[in-house]
Amino acid sequence: MxxxxxxxxxxxxxxxxxxxxxxxxxxxxxxxxxxxxxxxxxxxxxxxxxxxxxxxxxxxxxxxxxxxxxxxxxxxxxxxxxxxxxxxxxxxxxxxxxxxxxxxxxxxxxxxxxxxxxxxxxxxxxxxxxxxxxxxxxxLVGPSSLLLALAASGMNGQSFAFVGYLPVEEAARGARIRELEACARRSGQTQMMIETPYRNTALMQALLTHLQPATRLSVACGLTLAGGWNRSLSVQDWKRGSRALPSDVPAVFAIHGG
Structure with missing residues (x-):
C-alpha cells in the first residue's frame, strides 16, 4: 500500500x-x-x-x-x-x-x-x-450540469463565469441581474447561475423582467434525464412564448450579450 x-x-x-x-x-x-x-x-x-x-x-x-x-x-x-x-x-x-x-x-x-x-x-x-x-x-469522467448547459446554450464557451445563486430579495436580485448583463455585454463573457428548484419560476420571471430584450437567455432543465430540455433565445422571444419551469428539477440559467 x-x-x-x-x-x-x-x-x-x-x-x-x-x-x-x-x-x-x-x-x-x-x-x-x-x-x-x-x-x-x-x-x-x-x-x-x-x-x-x-x-x-x-x-x-x-x-x-x-x-x-x-x-x-x-x-x-x-x-x-x-x-x-x-x-x-x-x-x-x-x-x-x-x-x-x-x-x-x-x-x-x-x-x-x-x-x-x-x-x-x-x-x-x-x-x-x-x-x-x-x-x-x-x-473521474461524468456529467456536469454546468458544462452540459453551456455546451447546449450556443453562448461563448471560451469565456464564461458561474456566479452561483442570485439574491432572493427582489430588489437585490434585480440589481445583480443587471450587473451580470452589463458584464456580459461589456466582456462577451457568458454568465451562468442556478437556483433552488422551487424558485426556478421566480428566477425566470426576474430575468425576463430585468434583462434587455436583445439579451440572450438560455435555460437547461433536467439534462440527461427523461424529459430534459434546453432552450436558448433572446429575452423578447422568451416573452412571446415563455415556458413553465418545473419546481422539482434543477435548472441552469445563462445570459449573453446577444
Missing amino acids: SATGKLYLMPTPLDFGTLAADAAPPDLQQVLPLDVLQVAARLPVWIAENAKTARAFLKRVHGVVPLQQPLQALLIQELPRPAKGGHKPVAAVPLDPLLAAAQKGQDTGLVSEAGMPAVADPGAQVVRRAHELGIEVVP
Missing part, C-alpha cells in the same frame, strides 16, 4: 432528488463509464455531501459492478456544510479528519449529491486540503 491513498472525485448521475418515488432510476452506464463504476465499487472510504444519497448511489453501483465490501462496512463521512443563507466556508471546520484514511494509504472517494463533486458544492475545500497534504487528486 502506498504512503498515501488517492482522492477520487467521483461523479454521480443528475437524477437524484428528481425522480418520483415509484420511478425506476435510469441505467448508470448511460451517464458513467464502466471504469468509473469499477473505481467506485472498490473504494473503502467516502466523503459525501449527503451520506444517504451516497449510499443510494453505491447501491446502484452494486447493481452494475458488485461492491468489494458490503455497503455497511464502508466508511462514509459527511462533509460539513456552511450555514444556509450564509457564506461561511467549509475551510472554517476541520477537514483533516475526513482525509485521515487517505493519509494512511486508503483510497477515498469524494461524492456530491448529483453531478461533479467540488463544482458548485462545498467539496472544493476538501480537494484543496488534499493537495496541501500531498494526497493525489484524481478527477
Whole structure:
C-alpha cells in the first residue's frame, strides 16, 4: 500500500432528488463509464455531501459492478456544510479528519449529491486540503450540469463565469441581474447561475423582467434525464412564448450579450 491513498472525485448521475418515488432510476452506464463504476465499487472510504444519497448511489453501483465490501462496512463521512443563507466556508471546520484514511494509504472517494463533486458544492475545500497534504487528486469522467448547459446554450464557451445563486430579495436580485448583463455585454463573457428548484419560476420571471430584450437567455432543465430540455433565445422571444419551469428539477440559467 502506498504512503498515501488517492482522492477520487467521483461523479454521480443528475437524477437524484428528481425522480418520483415509484420511478425506476435510469441505467448508470448511460451517464458513467464502466471504469468509473469499477473505481467506485472498490473504494473503502467516502466523503459525501449527503451520506444517504451516497449510499443510494453505491447501491446502484452494486447493481452494475458488485461492491468489494458490503455497503455497511464502508466508511462514509459527511462533509460539513456552511450555514444556509450564509457564506461561511467549509475551510472554517476541520477537514483533516475526513482525509485521515487517505493519509494512511486508503483510497477515498469524494461524492456530491448529483453531478461533479467540488463544482458548485462545498467539496472544493476538501480537494484543496488534499493537495496541501500531498494526497493525489484524481478527477473521474461524468456529467456536469454546468458544462452540459453551456455546451447546449450556443453562448461563448471560451469565456464564461458561474456566479452561483442570485439574491432572493427582489430588489437585490434585480440589481445583480443587471450587473451580470452589463458584464456580459461589456466582456462577451457568458454568465451562468442556478437556483433552488422551487424558485426556478421566480428566477425566470426576474430575468425576463430585468434583462434587455436583445439579451440572450438560455435555460437547461433536467439534462440527461427523461424529459430534459434546453432552450436558448433572446429575452423578447422568451416573452412571446415563455415556458413553465418545473419546481422539482434543477435548472441552469445563462445570459449573453446577444
